[in-house]
Amino acid sequence: MVQIPKVPSESALPSPLQRSVPTSADVARLAGVSRATVSYVLNNTSAVRISEPTRRRVHEAAKELGYVPHAAARSLRAGHSRMVLMPTPHVAVGGLYSQFFNELQWALSRLDYTVVQYGGVGLRGDEAARAWAELRPVAVIVPSGGLGPEGVAVLKRSGARAVVMLSPEAVDGAHVLILDHGGVGYSAGRHLIERGRRRIGVVVPQEPGLGIYSRPRLEGIRRAVNGTEATVTELPLAYDEQAAGRLAANWRSLDLDAVFAYNDEYAMLVMRALQDEGIGIPDEAAVIGADDLMLGRLLRPRLSTVHLDLPAGRDLAELVDRAVREPGLAPTTHDVLGATVMHRESS
Amino acid sequence: MVQIPKVPSESALPSPLQRSVPTSADVARLAGVSRATVSYVLNNTSAVRISEPTRRRVHEAAKELGYVPHAAARSLRAGHSRMVLMPTPHVAVGGLYSQFFNELQWALSRLDYTVVQYGGVGLRGDEAARAWAELRPVAVIVPSGGLGPEGVAVLKRSGARAVVMLSPEAVDGAHVLILDHGGVGYSAGRHLIERGRRRIGVVVPQEPGLGIYSRPRLEGIRRAVNGTEATVTELPLAYDEQAAGRLAANWRSLDLDAVFAYNDEYAMLVMRALQDEGIGIPDEAAVIGADDLMLGRLLRPRLSTVHLDLPAGRDLAELVDRAVREPGLAPTTHDVLGATVMHRESS
Numbered sequence: 001m002v003q004i005p006k007v008p009s010e011s012a013l014p015s016p017l018q019r020s021v022p023t024s025a026d027v028a029r030l031a032g033v034s035r036a037t038v039s040y041v042l043n044n045t046s047a048v049r050i051s052e053p054t055r056r057r058v059h060e061a062a063k064e065l066g067y068v069p070h071a072a073a074r075s076l077r078a079g080h081s082r083m084v085l086m087p088t089p090h091v092a093v094g095g096l097y098s099q100f101f102n103e104l105q106w107a108l109s110r111l112d113y114t115v116v117q118y119g120g121v122g123l124r125g126d127e128a129a130r131a132w133a134e135l136r137p138v139a140v141i142v143p144s145g146g147l148g149p150e151g152v153a154v155l156k157r158s159g160a161r162a163v164v165m166l167s168p169e170a171v172d173g174a175h176v177l178i179l180d181h182g183g184v185g186y187s188a189g190r191h192l193i194e195r196g197r198r199r200i201g202v203v204v205p206q207e208p209g210l211g212i213y214s215r216p217r218l219e220g221i222r223r224a225v226n227g228t229e230a231t232v233t234e235l236p237l238a239y240d241e242q243a244a245g246r247l248a249a250n251w252r253s254l255d256l257d258a259v260f261a262y263n264d265e266y267a268m269l270v271m272r273a274l275q276d277e278g279i280g281i282p283d284e285a286a287v288i289g290a291d292d293l294m295l296g297r298l299l300r301p302r303l304s305t306v307h308l309d310l311p312a313g314r315d316l317a318e319l320v321d322r323a324v325r326e327p328g329l330a331p332t333t334h335d336v337l338g339a340t341v342m343h344r345e346s347s
Numbered sequence: 348m349v350q351i352p353k354v355p356s357e358s359a360l361p362s363p364l365q366r367s368v369p370t371s372a373d374v375a376r377l378a379g380v381s382r383a384t385v386s387y388v389l390n391n392t393s394a395v396r397i398s399e400p401t402r403r404r405v406h407e408a409a410k411e412l413g414y415v416p417h418a419a420a421r422s423l424r425a426g427h428s429r430m431v432l433m434p435t436p437h438v439a440v441g442g443l444y445s446q447f448f449n450e451l452q453w454a455l456s457r458l459d460y461t462v463v464q465y466g467g468v469g470l471r472g473d474e475a476a477r478a479w480a481e482l483r484p485v486a487v488i489v490p491s492g493g494l495g496p497e498g499v500a501v502l503k504r505s506g507a508r509a510v511v512m513l514s515p516e517a518v519d520g521a522h523v524l525i526l527d528h529g530g531v532g533y534s535a536g537r538h539l540i541e542r543g544r545r546r547i548g549v550v551v552p553q554e555p556g557l558g559i560y561s562r563p564r565l566e567g568i569r570r571a572v573n574g575t576e577a578t579v580t581e582l583p584l585a586y587d588e589q590a591a592g593r594l595a596a597n598w599r600s601l602d603l604d605a606v607f608a609y610n611d612e613y614a615m616l617v618m619r620a621l622q623d624e625g626i627g628i629p630d631e632a633a634v635i636g637a638d639d640l641m642l643g644r645l646l647r648p649r650l651s652t653v654h655l656d657l658p659a660g661r662d663l664a665e666l667v668d669r670a671v672r673e674p675g676l677a678p679t680t681h682d683v684l685g686a687t688v689m690h691r692e693s694s
Contacts, residue, residue, distance in 0.1 A: 021504060131461070298588070
């Protein structure tokens with residue numbers, strides 16, 4: 001890490017002409033209108049008719065003074081904000097999530113919501129909910145599980161009209177989009193069995209925070225082998241070359257003929273280690289990942305994978321907006337994760 | 348995309364016992380203390396001595412009522428917030444940035460700041476600054492360039508005490524950590540020349556938003572070849588297999604002997620396309636990436652890369668805190684990006 005040089009105290013110059021923050025009263029004075037008129041114009045209130053010249057005068061005065069409305073003051077007056085809070089995911093997110101998030105954010109901003117992501121490093125579950133509640137968001141979208149019914153209640157008591165979770169399971173009081181990661185594992189398992197594999201290893205990543213995805217994926221594979229002669233073997237694995245090298249060195253004694261590698265990045269790691277050990281893919285070991293990342297197509301043999309269909313950001317934004325406008329709406333659950341096997345060369 | 352089923356209107360039940368949001372006055376009444384005492388206790392004010400039993404009573408009352416302090420109200424009273432705002436990057440971020448960001452966030456939360464990431468989809472430059480200003484952050488950290496002196500002024504007039512940018516260039520009014528991406532290109536160029544290469548192709552990614560990184564990297568390579576007999580050829584490239592395939596098919600007519608591929612992900616794409624075309628790496632084409640991602644070590648031949656040393660999150664957090672406490676501090680610039688070539692097998 002590069003050190004940022006300490007700023008020497010000598011460079012602390014006397015504050016240069018500290019201008020005070022302009023207020024809507026300053027704007028009203030300069031434009032020669034009431035504060036209420038300033039508020040109507042700058043908040044684009046359609047309920048009140050204001051002439052075009054007045055509107056222009058207010059905008060020009062605001063611009064001249066550099067006035068920006070104060071979201072917190074506005075939300076205190078209105079009794080609620082237009083802020084939709086999303087905690088930052090705990091784990092590094094891939095391109096798939098980034099794309100989904102950008103689409104969601106775009107759709108919410110078109111519905112006049114302000115999306116903020118709140119960094120919850122070190123906070124988990126209901127403790128995190130308390131920190132989020134301090135910002136008084138009108139809605140909270142939790143993109144992964146981990147929030148319980150108590151956390152949901154804290155948020156609602158603090159004025160959140162909607163709590164929407166993307167979660168592997170239902171949670172009391174929240175609208176939940178069930179991401180059926182079991183289906184991802186199930187699809188991978190069915191595929192391997194159909195390709196004639198019978199002794200399936202399943203990578204269980206050891207990074208903290210991934211259990212909520214990896215457990216249902218593992219259970220999905222177990223469901224797929226149920227009633228067949230195929231077996232499932234758990235393969236705990238850290239995301240590093242040494243751990244993968246040990247797995248590959250043990251491969252032949254494990255007596256497996258296939259591996260579901262949790263996702264494409266783990267699959268790349270495992271495939272490389274197996275190839276370095278001289279194990280033929282797919283002959284000696286069929287490999288399948290999940291997420292359908294570009295890198296899987298760049299591997300040789302090309303990586304088979306499970307493609308995930310995340311919910312459309314626009315549909316999720318509409319659910320949030322509906323729930324905000326109708327706080328009495330009974331919490332709903334929807335199954336929203338589609339899973340499709342992309343068969344390539346590695347399986 | 349999976350469609351979220353529309354919620355039928357029938358499920359809009361009458362609002363279940365709408366409890367009103369508890370206030371600090373409710374907590375004061377239940378605990379039998381003044382509102383000021385509630386505020387002192389819950390905000391951990393050390394200036395006022397309050398007995399342990401009173402403290403406990405306030406905490407218990409707050410817990411019973413489910414009261415959470417209101418950050419916006421507190422910041423209106425205090426005249427400023429403890430909110431540090433960071434815009435969400437426009438481009439998908441890799442693991443390197445995630446790690447830096449987590450460390451920064453952790454360090455700021457230990458200094459009692461609340462970090463929120465603001466989604467600025469569709470907003471650029473000074474227009475974005477206006478949207479950020481509405482949240483009245485006490486400090487703004489801009490992790491990439493794109494904000495001009497006017498945007499900085501808008502933020503400062505709205506009460507931001509510090510604007511800190513990680514940027515390729517200095518900006519009036521802001522503390523700027525200069526990320527010298529030119530040094531990344533320069534290091535890669537020097538390395539290739541030392542390895543005997545003379546006709547260097549430089550990948551220029553066509554994804555929008557990457558120009559602020561790719562332009563200085565290209566200039567850095569030009570600096571490295573300056574005064575040598577080596578030449579630089581720009582290779583515009585989209586991040587897809589077809590574009591890489593066309594580049595590889597043309598490779599021999601381009602008459603190049605090396606390529607700096609912008610980063611490791613582009614390097615993986617280019618290397619695959621060249622290998623599929625039967626072009627030997629590094630003999631016919633030396634390849635070097637940047638970022639030092641795990642995937643480069645998993646390629647064969649192993650990918651040479653430029654390792655970036657980002658500033659330590661803790662040092663950056665301290666700079667922010669210092670600037671908040673001393674708003675008169677003259678804006679400073681620091682060069683903070685270190686670049687080290689990791690020579691492996693591809694060059």
